[in-house]
Amino acid sequence: MAASKTFSMKLLFSLLISSFAIIRMATAGDPDILSDYIVPPNVTVVDGNFFTFTGMRSLLGAGPPTAFKASKASMAEFPALNGQSISMDVLQFPAGSISPPHTRVRATGLLFLIAGTLEVGFVDTTNKLFTQTLQTGDMFIFPKGLVHFQYNAGSTPAVAVAAFGSANAGLVSLPNTLFNTSIDDNVLALSFKTDVATIQRLKAGLTPKPRG
Numbered sequence: 001m002a003a004s005k006t007f008s009m010k011l012l013f014s015l016l017i018s019s020f021a022i023i024r025m026a027t028a029g030d031p032d033i034l035s036d037y038i039v040p041p042n043v044t045v046v047d048g049n050f051f052t053f054t055g056m057r058s059l060l061g062a063g064p065p066t067a068f069k070a071s072k073a074s075m076a077e078f079p080a081l082n083g084q085s086i087s088m089d090v091l092q093f094p095a096g097s098i099s100p101p102h103t104r105v106r107a108t109g110l111l112f113l114i115a116g117t118l119e120v121g122f123v124d125t126t127n128k129l130f131t132q133t134l135q136t137g138d139m140f141i142f143p144k145g146l147v148h149f150q151y152n153a154g155s156t157p158a159v160a161v162a163a164f165g166s167a168n169a170g171l172v173s174l175p176n177t178l179f180n181t182s183i184d185d186n187v188l189a190l191s192f193k194t195d196v197a198t199i200q201r202l203k204a205g206l207t208p209k210p211r212g
């Protein structure tokens with residue numbers, strides 16, 4: 001009970017702090033719009049509720065997840081973000097869990113660690129790796145489009161808030177893109193300088209198992 005209350009306080013605190021970061025990030029992002037905001041065609045009532053996202057309420061007081069969990073507030077979940085160059089994820093990392101290597105093709109990411117410790121890293125276009133062990137309270141920036149990852153190597157859960165400079169940051173997961181699509185096995189085997197059997201094993205690990 002006490003632990004979940006502390007977690008709730010941390011989450012609230014982080015959301016407050018991240019709003020400052022968001023204001024800065026909003027200066028570089030999606031193209032400017034020619035109106036104050038964009039209302040989707042199927043929305044008829046525009047009031048305070050349209051500009052409010054309540055989807056993170058369920059995280060407060062809920063127990064920690066058993067696997068890595070990203071709760072999103074992007075344009076899809078929160079339509080008022082359309083045209084505002086901003087979105088946000090709350091990331092929960094049980095001990096030992098990972099956010100596999102991925103990029104966000106349209107946005108820089110600013111990660112703020114609000115609980116635990118977290119290994120983070122990205123690789124730049126010269127193939128140089130930058131890593132850090134973040135402590136609670138630290139921020140780390142993932143430059144737009146570069147491949148990056150997060151890993152909770154600690155023994156306690158980690159929680160982070162990530163702000164993105166786009167309403168639709170465009171997540172590309174490398175394992176999923178490479179090994180969970182129909183890219184020809186030979187193309188992948190040649191690319192990774194391995195054999196088709198190895199590629200098929202990698203693919204099998206990511207493909208949902210048939211039921212029945």
Ligand SMILES: *[C@@H]1O[C@H](CO)[C@@H](O)[C@H](O)[C@H]1NC(C)=O
Pocket residue numbers: 040042043044
């Ligand atoms: C508008 O359409 C979107 C996409 O189909 C849907 O998610 C949303 O709930 C709709 N909003 C309203 C107010 O009907």
Ligand SMILES: *[C@@H]1O[C@H](CO)[C@@H](O)[C@H](O)[C@H]1NC(C)=O
Pocket residue numbers: 176180206207208
């Ligand atoms: C692989 O793709 C399927 C279908 O798009 C999806 O349901 C599944 O979650 C993906 N697997 C992973 C590990 O992302």
